[in-house]
């Protein structure tokens with residue numbers, strides 16, 4: 001918990017009117033204030049990693065290059081386990097300090113995804129993949145490892161969509177207590193598409209520079225835009241963060257309305273260990289499959305490559 005606070009907030013400070021008081025309390029500089037207000041109002045904020053950022057980006061590209069020698073590899077999960085530069089970016093002090101201030105709990109990175117080209121990923125909110133109890137203590141940090149060009153499949157996002165109600169599997173029309181990943185494509189995706197169309201929100205693109213981090217709130221709708229220039233690269237690192245002292249779960253296979261959570265055991269990139277889910281300070285049981293997976297990944301320390309479909 002950040003120094004000077006007695007008990008952790010149940011709602012991220014960035015979602016409350018206590019944000020400005022906190023910015024004053026920590027003596028936040030102009031960049032952090034602008035970042036915090038943008039995250040509050042639009043659901044995203046940009047941070048510059050500072051003088052060491054571009055060099056770390058180059059090293060991260062170099063240290064992950066051989067994974068992409070196989071052109072069918074689309075992404076590499078958890079390269080931080082082998083690449084010191086990826087780990088340094090995922091635990092960058094500027095990012096940790098800004099998140100600590102705006103959320104009011106201690107942030108920890110639990111996963112990294114390395115990309116060489118754009119993902120063209122359909123629109124989604126991370127709150128269907130990773131969520132927390134109390135809610136919204138999760139965010140994504142997208143780091144540009146090279147300057148981003150619009151035609152290289154820039155990250156696309158719908159500003160302000162983080163304020164829409166969180167779409168759950170039941171909210172998307174599922175009438176069972178045991179959602180499966182296939183239900184996501186069948187129900188969640190069309191329901192989210194319809195919700196965004198009805199909102200009238202126009203999409204924007206994250207055309208950021210090498211060494212900048214684009215941070216999105218858990219419920220900001222985002223995805224990868226089409227690559228319109230053949231052969232364009234879009235080297236990037238996505239770092240997913242949780243915050244200490246929460247329950248962590250996978251909403252896509254949970255029934256939060258009935259209190260049935262698929263509780264995860266997230267890795268802790270800072271230490272190489274993990275962070276136990278907790279409610280009111282007490283440990284909460286983890287789904288056995290997730291426990292086994294966490295143990296395996298910790299022992300093997302091996303990044304996982306995913307190939308393009310089709």
Ligand SMILES: O=C(O)CCC(=O)C(=O)O
Pocket residue numbers: 113115118119120121126140154155156222223224225236238
């Ligand atoms: O990098 C992209 O194009 C999308 C990444 C993304 O949506 C995610 O990791 O949640």
